[in-house]
Structures are given as C-alpha cells and as structure tokens.
Amino acid sequence: MFRSLLTPTDRPTLGRTGARRCAWLAALLASGLAVLAGAQQTDKVRDAKQAEAELKAVKAEIERIRRQVSRDQIERDRLTRDLREAEVAVAKAREGLERVRQERETHTRRRAELGREKRELEKQLADERSALAGELRAAYLMGREEPLKLLLNQKDPARAGRMLTYYGYFGRARAERIGRIEESVTRLAELDRELEQEERRLAALEEERKAEVERLEQAAKQRSAVLAKLKEESRSREQSLKRLQAQQSGLEKLLTELRRAMERFPVDAKDAFARLRGKLAWPVTGKIVARFGETRAGGLKWNGVLIATERGTPVRAIYHGRVVYADWLPGLGLLTIIDHGDGYLSLYGHNERLYKAAGERVTAGDVIAAAGDSGGRSRPELYFEIRRAGRPVDPRPWFSSPQPRG
Numbered sequence: 001m002f003r004s005l006l007t008p009t010d011r012p013t014l015g016r017t018g019a020r021r022c023a024w025l026a027a028l029l030a031s032g033l034a035v036l037a038g039a040q041q042t043d044k045v046r047d048a049k050q051a052e053a054e055l056k057a058v059k060a061e062i063e064r065i066r067r068q069v070s071r072d073q074i075e076r077d078r079l080t081r082d083l084r085e086a087e088v089a090v091a092k093a094r095e096g097l098e099r100v101r102q103e104r105e106t107h108t109r110r111r112a113e114l115g116r117e118k119r120e121l122e123k124q125l126a127d128e129r130s131a132l133a134g135e136l137r138a139a140y141l142m143g144r145e146e147p148l149k150l151l152l153n154q155k156d157p158a159r160a161g162r163m164l165t166y167y168g169y170f171g172r173a174r175a176e177r178i179g180r181i182e183e184s185v186t187r188l189a190e191l192d193r194e195l196e197q198e199e200r201r202l203a204a205l206e207e208e209r210k211a212e213v214e215r216l217e218q219a220a221k222q223r224s225a226v227l228a229k230l231k232e233e234s235r236s237r238e239q240s241l242k243r244l245q246a247q248q249s250g251l252e253k254l255l256t257e258l259r260r261a262m263e264r265f266p267v268d269a270k271d272a273f274a275r276l277r278g279k280l281a282w283p284v285t286g287k288i289v290a291r292f293g294e295t296r297a298g299g300l301k302w303n304g305v306l307i308a309t310e311r312g313t314p315v316r317a318i319y320h321g322r323v324v325y326a327d328w329l330p331g332l333g334l335l336t337i338i339d340h341g342d343g344y345l346s347l348y349g350h351n352e353r354l355y356k357a358a359g360e361r362v363t364a365g366d367v368i369a370a371a372g373d374s375g376g377r378s379r380p381e382l383y384f385e386i387r388r389a390g391r392p393v394d395p396r397p398w399f400s401s402p403q404p405r406g
Contacts, residue, residue, distance in 0.1 A: 121181055
C-alpha cells in the first residue's frame with residue numbers, strides 16, 4: 001500500500017501504533033487513487049466502500065488514542081499526587097535533620113562552655129591548693145617552735161594567739177573551699193560525659209536522618225522521572241492524535257477531490273502504458289537514496305524511490321496523461337499525481353512548487369514541478385512512485401537507465 005509515502009519524521013513515535021496508522025493512511029490514499037484508475041462504475045463503488053472502511057479504521061485509531069490520552073491523564077494525576085507526597089516527606093525529613101543538627105550545635109556550644117568553666121575551676125583549684133600548701137608549710141614551721149616561745153617573742157601575746165587561731169580558721173576554710181571546687185570539677189566532668197554521650201546519640205541520629213533524606217529524595221526523583229516520561233509519552237500521543245486528525249481531514253478532502261476530478265475529467269485508457277517498460281526517462285536528475293522494497297524506520301517498506309537532487313530542479317512527467325491531484329498532502333508535501341490511463345499512475349512528492357493544476361493534460365517531459373523539501377524532508381528530494389491499479393510497482397525497470405543521472 002502507500003505506507004512508504006510517510007517519511008520517518010512524519011510518523012508519530014508510537015511503535016506499532018504508528019506503523020498501523022501509516023498503513024491506514026497508505027491504504028486510504030491507495031484506495032482513492034484506485035478509484036481514479038478504475039474504469040467501471042462497479043470498481044468505483046467497491047473502491048469507495050474500501051476507502052470508507054479504511055477511513056473508519058483511522059477514526060477508530062483516533063478514538064483509541066483519545067482513550068489512551070484520557071488514561072494517561074488519570075495516571076499523570078496519580079503520579080502527581082505520589083510526587084507531592086514524596087516531596088512533602090522529603091521536606092519533613094529535611095526539617096527533622098535540621099533540628100538534629102541544631103541540637104548538636106547546641107550541645108557542642110554547651111560542651112565548650114562547660115570546658116571553659118571546668119578550666120577556670122581547675123585553675124582556681126590549683127591556686128587554692130597552692131595557697132593551702134603555703135599555709136600548711138607556715139603552720140608546720142610554726143608548729144616546730146614551742147607555743148610558749150612563740151608567744152614570748154611577740155610584743156603582744158594576745159595578738160600571737162589570735163594569729164594561731166586565724167591560721168587554723170583559714171586552713172579549715174580553704175580546705176572546705178578546695179573540697180567544694182573539687183566537687184564542682186567532678187560534677188562538670190560527669191556533665192561533660194553525659195553531653196558527650198548525648199552528642200554521640202545525636203550524631204548517629206543525624207546520620208539516620210541524612211540516610212532517610214537521601215532515600216526519600218531518590219524516591220521523589222524516581223517518581224518525577226516516571227511522571228516526566230509519562231508526560232513526554234502523552235505529548236507524543238497528543239501530537240500523533242493531532243497528526244492523525246489532520247491527515248484524516250486531508251484524506252477526506254483528497255478523496256472528495258479525486259472523485260470530483262474523476263467525474264469532470266474521465267481517464268483516457270486507450271494508451272498502453274505497459275509497453276513503455278524500460279523506455280521511460282527519469283523525472284528528475286539526481287541520485288537514488290532509497291529504493292523500492294527497502295526497509296525503512298519502523299519496519300515499513302519503501303513503495304517507491306527517493307531521489308536526492310538540487311533544490312528547484314525541474315520535475316518532468318514521465319509520460320502523457322492527466323493531472324488528477326496537485327496539492328499539499330501530509331507526509332508528502334506538495335504532491336502531483338498523474339493518471340496515465342490503463343490503471344497506471346505516477347506520483348511526485350516533496351516539491352517546492354507545482355506548475356500544473358488538477359485537470360490539466362501533460363505530455364512526456366513536461367515540467368510539472370520544482371524539487372524541494374516539503375513534507376518535512378531535511379534536504380531537497382523527490383519521492384517518486386508508479387502504481388498499477390492502486391498497487392505500487394518497482395519503478396526502476398521502467399526506465400532506460402538504472403540511475404536518474406543528469
């Protein structure tokens with residue numbers, strides 16, 4: 001059929017769906033052309049029914065894609081909810097991690113403060129111990145002398161007695177102070193150990209929170225990736241749906257125009273086109289870059305040849321006949337179709353200009369178009385087909401040379 005008329009860039013990326021859609025499009029176009037090629041009214045009716053059946057299949061495919069798009073929307077909504085829940089969970093986990101970090105920082109500052117207090121107390125303790133040691137030495141020295149001698153040596157014996165009493169008081173008070181400082185140092189050491197244990201617990205908790213955040217972030221990324229992929233697939237389906245709808249509209253218009261052209265310009269089927277096999281001249285100069293029957297993207301086959309040429313190169317009719325179609329068609333761009341009679345048609349696609357209108361008669365060698373890249377081609381090329389009773393045939397054996405060289 002006419003599947004090869006659609007270029008790979010024109011086909012939606014739907015795998016088998018795209019291939020089936022191309023097949024339906026091709027079948028529709030072939031059916032429309034077969035209506036022109038048929039000479040009897042019964043053939044026209046049969047081909048029209050076939051075209052209508054194929055058009056119905058295209059409409060069914062459109063409806064199928066619509067249902068899939070609707071299912072995609074439901075799935076997108078579900079994934080969006082899942083993604084929202086995942087991202088909210090990530091946010092909460094990050095908040096928990098931040099709280100743990102702040103608590104660790106608080107404990108770190110508290111330990112630093114306790115360290116400073118401990119050092120100050122240890123300094124005080126050292127000073128008190130040093131002073132007490134001096135007092136103990138003095139008391140020791142005083143204790144070695146007889147108390148009576150000590151008292152007699154003083155001008156004021158009462159004062160000497162008071163001094164001995166004061167030494168005793170001071171020694172006991174300093175000893176008590178040293179004891180209190182030692183208790184404070186011990187208490188600070190215990191508190192520091194408790195804070196150290198709490199800090200280790202918080203450090204472990206922070207690692208757990210970090211691992212939880214990473215796990216939740218990874219889950220959110222995966223959900224986001226799935227959602228993005230589904231959105232891309234949905235966009236592709238929606239674009240394919242638009243293409244199918246445009247092609248459906250174009251094909252319906254094409255079938256209508258072909259039927260009208262058939263009624264206005266009956267085909268002259270007296271000439272035996274079949275006798276020209278091996279004698280025709282190529283429609284354009286250039287190089288064949290895709291051959292009839294070769295496999296193309298999507299597993300489809302080329303139903304004609306694709307000839308690389310220069311932009312604006314004259315495209316010539318291969319034989320006399322009547323132009324039955326001259327307009328733009330999805331996938332083929334600016335297209336001219338010539339009916340040569342006896343059920344034979346020739347097609348010339350991807351032109352940049354068309355010089356002949358539907359209904360005009362042409363002779364072999366007439367310039368009917370200028371080669372171009374319409375229909376989505378990336379470079380100037382001519383797509384060419386020969387059809388017999390709506391079926392594509394290999395065009396190369398029909399020409400006098402194997403390549404369309406200038």
